[in-house]
Amino acid sequence: MEQQVPQSARDPTRANDALERIGRLGWRNGLAAIVLGLSASFFLFGYALVYWRNADMDFMVIYNALLLNDGKPQQFFDHPAYITILSVQLWFKLLHGFGLLDAWTLSSIPPASDASAFDAAMTSAVRAARLLVWLTASVCVLVFAGLMRLVVRDWRIALIATFAFTFSGGVAIHARILRSELLAAFPVLSALLILIIVGRRAGIARPLAMALAALLCMLGMENKVQAILLIAALPFIILPFGGAGSASVAFWRNPQSAGAAIVVAALAAAIAAWAALPLIEAGFDPTLLEAAHFHGLVLGRFGVYQAALLLVIAGCMIAYAIIWRVSAAETIASMFAMTAGALIALLALDIDFNAANVIAVFNPLEKMLSFTDPGTAELASGLSVGGILAPLVEGLASVVARYTFVLHSSPRPTVFLIWLVVPGIIVAWRRGERQTAIQALALLLAATGIDALGVRRGLKSEYFVFTDPLIILAAAILLDRLRDLRFHRWAWPVAATLIALHLIVGQAEPVKYALKRAGPEPVCAWNRYHLPLLPLPWCRNVS
Numbered sequence: 199m200e201q202q203v204p205q206s207a208r209d210p211t212r213a214n215d216a217l218e219r220i221g222r223l224g225w226r227n228g229l230a231a232i233v234l235g236l237s238a239s240f241f242l243f244g245y246a247l248v249y250w251r252n253a254d255m256d257f258m259v260i261y262n263a264l265l266l267n268d269g270k271p272q273q274f275f276d277h278p279a280y281i282t283i284l285s286v287q288l289w290f291k292l293l294h295g296f297g298l299l300d301a302w303t304l305s306s307i308p309p310a311s312d313a314s315a316f317d318a319a320m321t322s323a324v325r326a327a328r329l330l331v332w333l334t335a336s337v338c339v340l341v342f343a344g345l346m347r348l349v350v351r352d353w354r355i356a357l358i359a360t361f362a363f364t365f366s367g368g369v370a371i372h373a374r375i376l377r378s379e380l381l382a383a384f385p386v387l388s389a390l391l392i393l394i395i396v397g398r399r400a401g402i403a404r405p406l407a408m409a410l411a412a413l414l415c416m417l418g419m420e421n422k423v424q425a426i427l428l429i430a431a432l433p434f435i436i437l438p439f440g441g442a443g444s445a446s447v448a449f450w451r452n453p454q455s456a457g458a459a460i461v462v463a464a465l466a467a468a469i470a471a472w473a474a475l476p477l478i479e480a481g482f483d484p485t486l487l488e489a490a491h492f493h494g495l496v497l498g499r500f501g502v503y504q505a506a507l508l509l510v511i512a513g514c515m516i517a518y519a520i521i522w523r524v525s526a527a528e529t530i531a532s533m534f535a536m537t538a539g540a541l542i543a544l545l546a547l548d549i550d551f552n553a554a555n556v557i558a559v560f561n562p563l564e565k566m567l568s569f570t571d572p573g574t575a576e577l578a579s580g581l582s583v584g585g586i587l588a589p590l591v592e593g594l595a596s597v598v599a600r601y602t603f604v605l606h607s608s609p610r611p612t613v614f615l616i617w618l619v620v621p622g623i624i625v626a627w628r629r630g631e632r633q634t635a636i637q638a639l640a641l642l643l644a645a646t647g648i649d650a651l652g653v654r655r656g657l658k659s660e661y662f663v664f665t666d667p668l669i670i671l672a673a674a675i676l677l678d679r680l681r682d683l684r685f686h687r688w689a690w691p692v693a694a695t696l697i698a699l700h701l702i703v704g705q706a707e708p709v710k711y712a713l714k715r716a717g718p719e720p721v722c723a724w725n726r727y728h729l730p731l732l733p734l735p736w737c738r739n740v741s
Contacts, residue, residue: 216689220697221354228357229343232364233336236373239365240332243708244374249317249324250718251711252375255279257721259376260327261729263287264304266550274728275554278565279378281421284550286376289330290323299326304731313735327376335373338384339364342667345391349671350678359674361697365704366670367610368663374708382422383664385414390432391671394439397522402449405463405532409539416543420555423562427651428664430507431644433514435668438636440522456527463534470541477544481560486553492564500561511536593650600649600657609659609710611703612666614696615673616642622676634679641672659707 223231250257262274263286272283293299301307301319308315342363346356363369372380389411396407415432418425450456480486482500496502512533519529547556558565599605603613619642626635645665652661683689722737 214685214687216684216686216693217352217354217358219690220358220693225347225353225357229340229360232343232357232361233339236336236339236364236369237332239370239705239708240328240335240374243705243712244332245325245328247712249321250721251714253718253721255378256324256327256376257725257732258728259283259286259378260323261304261732263290263327264302264307264323265731267291267303268305270304270731272550272552272555273730275552275558277378277382277422277424278555278558279421280547280550280555280559281381281417282376282378285334285381286327286330287550290326293326299323307732310733310735310737316735328374331376332373335369335380338369338380341388342384342391345388345395346674348395349391350674352678352681355674355678358677359670362612362615362670362673362700363667365700366612366662366666367608367659367704367707368661368666370609370704370708371659372663377660378422379424379660379663382418382425383428383667385418386425386428386432387667389414389418390435393432393436397436397439397444397518398441399443400445400447400524402447405459405528405535408532409535412536412539413543416540417546419562420543420546420559423558423565424652424661424664426562426566427648428644430510431648433511435640435644437514437518437521438633438640440518444522444524446523446525446528450525450528450531453527456525456531460527460531460534463531463538466538467534467541470538470545474541474544477547477556478560480553480556483553483557486557487561490554490557491568492557492561495563495567500564503563504560590650593653594646596653597646597649597657601646609703609706610662610666611700612662612669614699614703615669618692618696619669619672619676622673622680626676626680629680631679634675638672638676641668641675645669645672 221228258274258276259279259282262272262279262283266272266283266287267290272280274283290299290302294302299322301323307319307323310316339360343356343360346359347353350356350359368379368383371377392407392411392414396404415425415429419429450459487500492500494500494502515529515533518524519526544559547559596606600608600610601613601616619638623635623638623642626632626638645668648665649657649661652664677683718734718736721734725732725734725737
């Protein structure tokens with residue numbers, strides 16, 4: 199009988215291919231292993247934890263979901279966490295409808311004087327909410343994997359990028375606790391990937407894809423206004439992501455067909471604007487802004503930087519059209535389509551209308567400044583050039599130190615990718631892969647800039663989810679173009695080391711939370727403000 203010879207032995211090139219070793223499981227099995235790994239981490243270090251272990255925002259979101267299910271208005275608007283609170287409310291209602299959750303309204307929670315019953319009810323509510331978080335993170339991982347397969351040519355690189363995203367510091371946190379950042383950052387990240395994909399592949403329906411991207415960006419803003427930083431970076435990031443297939447198809451160069459499409463897009467934008475007009479008026483209502491203690495950021499006026507951002511987006515769209523030969527008709531139709539998409543997403547605020555959510559979404563920087571240190575807010579409102587540059591330079595220096603990991607360690611394994619991305623950009627440039635180098639550089643600069651601004655709030659691990667995907671995408675793009683690097687003799691040892699570091703460092707925060715021995719007493723410092731109708735057994739304000 200003829201002995202079977204392994205494929206790698208017949209083909210020595212494949213034996214030296216680091217990607218071949220990484221991709222042995224195949225796409226589906228590899229993706230299943232990643233999701234199972236995420237699930238194991240969640241059930242070990244998230245689901246089983248005592249219900250008050252991550253009380254900071256778990257309690258705030260769950261409390262407001264319980265309020266809404268009791269017919270009471272939302273009280274937490276800090277982020278404003280609108281989508282997160284709404285999703286938990288609907289999730290609780292769904293579970294209760296199937297008879298799986300009794301603690302689904304505030305009135306169903308036993309009084310704090312009955313500590314054992316209170317603990318049991320809150321445990322069931324918190325664990326139910328954590329299950330929703332796990333499901334959300336799992337869906338995000340699968341969507342990211344699908345989009346990455348359309349961005350890079352090699353499915354194995356898409357699988358590596360998915361692994362890096364799944365076990366990054368940000369997702370490691372958001373897969374087990376209730377926070378607003380994942381549902382803010384991931385829609386914007388998806389919008390970026392969609393824009394890259396449709397930018398490279400022209401078609402009749404490309405403006406519809408751009409409308410979807412705008413819709414996703416607005417939904418992200420509705421959950422955490424910090425998403426504005428990533429949204430503002432998108433127009434610049436996307437500029438180098440064109441190609442030979444970017445030029446408009448014949449449909450958009452035909453005056454009749456293109457003209458009809460522009461009319462339809464303009465009509466859709468007009469209808470969406472008419473429907474969203476009450477929200478727009480509420481977002482800039484002077485009375486509401488004054489009641490919220492918002493102060494105009496530019497010359498004491500509201501709406502100035504918002505208008506400037508719209509002009510920047512339009513300018514970058516025109517520049518992209520010129521560089522990559524997109525017709526004027528398609529560009530105009532895309533502008534109308536994106537306007538319609540963003541305004542349609544804005545209507546989601548009407549699902550459970552509250553003016554505090556609306557003014558936060560329309561005035562994101564003013565909302566963000568309310569959470570910075572007083573010095574930063576004062577400098578920003580004064581618009582002093584030196585005052586603005588000083589904290590930025592300070593933040594940039596802090597970010598560079600964090601990226602070295604040696605000067606400032608953090609539970610962020612993505613920094614190790616930066617050690618490869620920077621020399622990768624240099625190698626790509628020297629090899630003549632100028633466009634790839636510029637793409638990776640744009641992503642890295644965007645991540646650095648956003649992180650530098652995040653330093654003013656400590657650049658906590660919860661914020662990594664806004665910029666880690668940009669670094670991962672930069673690394674994937676470089677690896678996809680510099681394909682010969684996977685045959686280097688150091689490729690597999692480096693890849694294996696990075697995979698191990700990614701798992702170990704990325705799980706540091708979940709393990710730390712699981713092993714904490716501190717009690718719930720710190721919650722008593724803020725529960726009266728954030729949970730006024732939910733007295734806690736271990737706090738003095740028990741009724």
